[in-house]
Amino acid sequence: MIKADESKFKTLEDIDTQEGMGICGPDGCSIAQHKLEEKANN
């Protein structure tokens, strides 16, 4: 999981804003694994 420096930015209460379902970095993009599994099961 990619996180901001929590001393600088806060997470909003009751909203999962730290666990991005899709994010890209220098090594490529990642998707929350459960989302891929959901898709495969549909």
Place this chain on the structure above:
Amino acid sequence: MEIKYWSDIACPFCYIGSNRMKRAMKEVGIYDNTRLEFKSFELNPNAPKETKESYIDHFTQGNKTLEEQAKKQMAYIESMAKDDGLPMNINKVVPTNTVDAHRLIKFANSKNDPSLTENVIKRFYQIYFNDGTSIADHDVLMKASIEAGLDKDEVENVLTSNKYHQEVLNDELEAQQSGIQGAPFFVINNKYAINGAQPYANFVAALKQVQKEENK
């Protein structure tokens, strides 16, 4: 409210996530009076200006196991984009360097016309993810910039120089100093963070929560 987001034109989740953020801003009624600032975050500053590689090859470097996984991911990303009404054809993507696109976005931003900047960003995402043309090609950038509303001579002046590169680097330094390692990364009121292309409902909920706090 003030919102900034770190993004790259080569980042599919930035395309999807920023579109969700803009829709959410419209839904909560703040789009017209909120500053939404694009901050540069090049995923690969060393990407070539020309390439024959596919987008999948670019990330997997010929590793077959990674390739299978990447294909599943790309199919999922395309379906996410399609569900949000964004045209995307990852097989056509030409994975070239985005720095000149970033410099032109900075130039557009210098005009203090948010809708002009938005037009440029939107057109550049379309080039990258749907048109099958190279975002590093100056002819492609020139044509798209004019279509988006920028002046031909001024765009040429930017493309034939190193102008606005320092602004791009400044954004990336700010990201680094803030511990930001991936994109998209949204910051609301310089205080709250939204990491990645979250579900649309999360953007709406986050904006409503900040709005509520502002009205206290």
